[in-house]
Amino acid sequence: MYKGFQQEVRILCKQDSKEERPQIFIDNELFILPIKNGGYILCKGDGYIDIPNINTESIIYKSKLNFELKSANVGDSEMQHLDFAYASSLMRTFLNDESLVLSIRGRKYTLEFCFDTNLYKKIAQKEVIALVFEIGF
DSSP states (O other), rough: OOSSSSSSSSHHHHOOSGGGOHHHHHHHHEEEEEEEEEEEEEESOOOOOOOOOSSSOOOOOSSSOOSOGGGEEEEEOOOHHHHHHHTHHHHHHHHHHHHOOOEEEEEEEOEEEEESSSOOOOEEOOOOOEEEEEOOO
């Protein structure tokens, strides 16, 4: 486990995608996993999943709101787009569930859990904001 002195390891080694890993990580088939806030381990393996392209045609959705939601035009965050999808009933329509209720937002800490990697066994993951609930139902 290593914690950077000036910046967190995940920022120094920006790894949002497989392609953004530092070359040394690519050459050695490594990736970083957080095990607690500011604590990380290096793991051998891929660590990423390739999401296949979606080749179907887009479906146009008309908002169920009978007014313009002006707050949706301010900013450009994920949360804002998810809020609009909820407010306009896109989520309920897409999931075919009229009973959906907005119940949780923001970052929440996970409970402690253990997992194995190719190099390490029974790694305890604590205090990691591993789940980011943009909108929970």
